[in-house]
Amino acid sequence: DGGITQSPKYLFRKEGQNVTLSCEQNLNHDAMYWYRQDPGQGLRLIYYSQIVNDFQKGDIAEGYSVSREKKESFPLTVTSAQKNPTAFYLCASSIKQGAARGYTFGSGTRLTVV
């Protein structure tokens, strides 16, 4: 079955460490997105990519980095520069001209700084 897989489901990070969240899709979708969810804040856009080898910053990109070397994969690295990384992270994808269809979402990764 086609879908988006995020891993791991839970991730613990020590302060000062970089961690990478995985997002893989087999839907042949062109665009992929990363959002951060905090209580009372809704979903805020971190980065997005419309095509391979290209990506754009969202509203809260500071302290994060991404790559898009393959159409299927859009990993998110949370760097030590991100001062408050504890949050729930959602990855999503959509077809290039599918504005009306919305997104397909992954099941999320809960990141906790210990």
Next chain:
Amino acid sequence: AQTVTQSQPEMSVQEAETVTLSCTYDTSESDYYLFWYKQPPSRQMILVIRQEAYKQQNATENRFSVNFQKAAKSFSLKISDSQLGDAAMYFCAYRFSWGSGNTPLVFGKGTRLSVIA
């Protein structure tokens, strides 16, 4: 920049009753799309209903319907015959389409709906 506002952080409804969740948005675009997503305790995001701005007719999906007021930039969600399984966080979202691409979805902060048995 486009913004989406959900003015009700929390709502509650009795089982089998009807509830309306509010959403307003700000945009200068004329061609755009609006969505309601549901996030149950599992945290999996589920598309509930969508509306194309160029369509005057309000979208409906079984017990879920919207009241789309384009001039007022309002997009409320009505849930009829509420069920225990409707308890969730509901997010309103907006995006517009341009040329050969899409803009990312812009989300509101959400409304947490409780259903009372």
